[in-house]
Amino acid sequence: MAKRAAPEVNAGSMADIAFLLLIFFLVTTTIAKDKGLLRSLPPIDDSIVEPPIIKQKNLFTVLINRNNQLLVEDEEMPLEDLRKAAIAFLDNGGGTNPAGESCDYCKGEKDESSSDHPEKAIISMKHDRETTYEKYMDVQNELVAAYNFLREREADRLYRKYYPEADKVFTAMLEEKEKNQFSKDEKLNERIETIKNLFPMKLSEAEPDKN
Amino acid sequence: MSKFRKKDKGEMPAISTASLPDIVFMLLFFFMVATVMRDSSLMIENKLPSADQVEKLKKDRTIFIYAGKPSSQYKQFGEEPRIQFNDAFIGLEDVQSSIYQGISEMNEELQSKVVVGLKIDKSTNAGLVSDIKQELRKANALKVMYIANTKKVE
Secondary structure (H helix, E strand, O other): OOOOOOOOOOOOOHHHHHHHHHHHHHHHOOOOOOEEEEEEOOOOOOOOOOOOOOOHHHEEEEEEOOOOOEEEOOEEOOHHHHHHHHHHHHOOOOOEOOOOOEOOOOOOOOOOOOOOOOOOOEEEEEEOOOOEHHHHHHHHHHHHHHHHHHHHHHHHHHHHHHOOOOOOHHHHHHHHHHHOOOOOOHHHHHHHHHHHHHOOOOEEEEOOOOO | OHHHHHHHHHOOOOOOOOOHHHHHHHHHHHHHHHOOOOOOOOOEOOOOOEEOOOEEOOHHHEEEEEEEOEOHHHHHHOOOOEEEEOOEEEOHHHHHHHHHHHHHOOOHHHHHHOEEEEEEOOOOEHHHHHHHHHHHHHOOOOEEEEEEEEOOOO
16 A cells, blocks of 8 residues: 655744744843842830930931932031041941940041941931932942942952952952852852941931921 | 656754744743733832942842932922832821831741841931831841942942
8 A cells, every 4th residue: 555645844934933923022121120228117115215326426427418418427418528538437346246346448548537437437427308219229328339339349359269250359259159059059158248347338318307 | 747846855943933932932931921010110219329239139138218308299298308118108107117018028937037128218317217217226227238220330
């Protein structure tokens, strides 16, 4: 008996169908690219606790008024100088931390009248209700940048040997942590914590006055 | 006759298009996986501020809140900045319940890691933002991300 060949299915239009689908998904795709500043809010605490006494010299006040002008430590300051001023304040290391150790990694001026230790230094920020969000973000960005600069410097000093190629050591460490989020690397986490503890981010925000 | 035959011999063989569907399918699957359907259309102006110290946002654990002036086709809502959640304007007092709703729609193991993404127009008053933050504190959603455009570091 003659072998009957199965008729071949014409697959010529397959590409057309696939293209149609492809174009549909191409058009509807928005690739996620949201980025931003991650901050934690303080939890609401109703218990009445005596607020700890903070020395004026350990407090770096940033005020933004309704005309988007900056008042830093009672002096008007352009936004461009804020980062430098914040770094100088955090890195001062004029005294000792709560445990009584002096800051041996600070490279600041060790000014008696400025902050004692990065662990004690607090940046306090207050804005008016009518400050624009853009200015508020600019200021936040500069303050976060000050912390990142100092952390980057310490990471470079302590862990450069593990990342000889990296442009920014701390960023490289965080990226590595991000990559290995499913296999926890205890050593890496410990190092990141060490850096963070050298310059803990103490950025407090006061509520604007209601008026 | 011989003329035609000669031509036949010199013709290039047709390029096989059999693998074209495969290639297209590959692309198709990539875009299918990468697609996020826009689920909330913005009813407000939303020009984000810019910052250079940005971190990446993990989409799976994020609830978005938008705020800004109503855009031109929603003029009837006035000029004052409004808060938008999903597809509707909400008042300040609804922020808490919206957050709870958003959390309950999320994956269970991510619910404790919720991040609230604030997409706020840059001309909005910071007072409104601090009001939203107060509500978030009451709802115990303490991680916020101020979403911003990336500014190049000079």
